[in-house]
Amino acid sequence: xxDGGAGEPSPFTIRPMTFEDIPFVVAEHLRYFPDGFFAxxxxxxxxxxxxxxxxxxxxxxxxxxxxxxxxxxxxxxxxPAGHRGHVLQAHRRRLAMRALTALAVRPRVxxxxxxxxxxxxxxxxxxxxxKEQTLSPTPxxxxxxxxxxxxxxxxxxRGIGAALVTGFVAEAADAGCARVSLVTxxxxxxxxxxxxRHGWVPRGETRTPEGRRLATYDFPLPxxxxxx
Numbered sequence: 001x002x003d004g005g006a007g008e009p010s011p012f013t014i015r016p017m018t019f020e021d022i023p024f025v026v027a028e029h030l031r032y033f034p035d036g037f038f039a040x041x042x043x044x045x046x047x048x049x050x051x052x053x054x055x056x057x058x059x060x061x062x063x064x065x066x067x068x069x070x071x072x073x074x075x076x077x078x079x080p081a082g083h084r085g086h087v088l089q090a091h092r093r094r095l096a097m098r099a100l101t102a103l104a105v106r107p108r109v110x111x112x113x114x115x116x117x118x119x120x121x122x123x124x125x126x127x128x129x130x131k132e133q134t135l136s137p138t139p140x141x142x143x144x145x146x147x148x149x150x151x152x153x154x155x156x157x158r159g160i161g162a163a164l165v166t167g168f169v170a171e172a173a174d175a176g177c178a179r180v181s182l183v184t185x186x187x188x189x190x191x192x193x194x195x196x197r198h199g200w201v202p203r204g205e206t207r208t209p210e211g212r213r214l215a216t217y218d219f220p221l222p223x224x225x226x227x228x
Contacts, residue, residue: 012071012160014167017061022050024063024070032150035212040109041102048098050075052091053147058082060171064151064160071155074164076146078175116209141178143218144168162198173221180221186213195219 017025026046030039038049053061058079064072077083087095103110146168151161172180184190186205192215196202200217207213 012064012066012155012158012163014062014064014163017050017054017063017073017075019051019054021061021063021070021073022047022054025050025061025073025075028073028150028152029148033148035210037113040106041099042106045095045098045102048091048094052083052087052095055090056083056086058086060168062164062167064155064164066155066158066160070152072149072151072160072164074146074149074168076144076148076168076172076180078144078172078177079142080145112209142176144172144175144177144180146180146182165198169219169221177221180219181216183214183216186215190215192217 026043029036029046029050030043033039038046050061053059053075056077059075059077061075062073063070103113146165149161149164151164169180181203182195182200183206184192184195186192192202195217200219203216203218205213205215
C-alpha cells in the first residue's frame with residue numbers, strides 16, 4: 001500500500017475506474033509495486049488483472065484526477081468470495097493465457113513460480129483453502145480488502161490518498177462489511193504508521209515467498225452486519 005499523505009486541500013475529483021484508465025493504473029502499479037509477482041509478469045498480465053476490478057460487481061476501482069489528468073488510483077474488493085467467483089468464471093482463461101505467455105518468456109520468473117506459488121495458486125481454485133500466515137483470528141463478518149492505492153509524486157500532500165481510502169471504506173460500510181483489511185510492507189518503507197494514526201488496527205505479519213515481511217491492518221466498521 002502507498003499513500004500520498006494528507007496536507008493542504010487542493011481541487012481534485014474521484015470517479016470510478018474505467019477500461020480507459022487501465023494503462024495509467026498499470027503504469028503506476030509497475031512504478032510503485034515493482035516487486036510484486038503480478039508486476040513481474042508484465043504489462044499484458046497486469047492489464048487483464050486490472051480489468052477484473054472494472055467488471056466485477058464485488059470489486060471497486062477509483063481514479064483521482066487533478067484537472068483532467070489522473071493523479072492516483074485505488075482498487076479493492078468488497079466481497080472477496082464473490083469477486084473470486086467472478087474472476088474464475090469470467091477471467092480465468094484470459095488470465096491463465098497471459099500468465100503462461102509471460103512465464104514462457106521469463107524463465108527465471110517461471111522457475112520461481114513453480115517453486116513458490118504453483119501449489120498456493122492451485123489451492124485458490126478450491127472452494128475452501130487455508131493460508132499460511134501468522135495473524136490473530138478474524139472475527140465473523142465479511143472482510144473487504146483494499147488491494148492497492150497509489151498517488152503520483154507531483155500530486156502528493158493534497159489529501160488524495162486519504163480521500164481514496166475513505167471512499168472505499170465508506171462503500172464497504174454501506175455494503176455491510178465487518179471490516180476493511182490491507183497489507184503494507186512491515187519495514188520502514190511501509191505505510192503502517194500512517195494507517196495506525198488513522199484508526200487501523202495491526203493484526204499481525206505474513207511473509208511473501210521471497211521473504212518480504214508484510215503487516216496486515218484492519219479497520220473495524222461500525223454497524224457491521226446491519227442491512228443497508
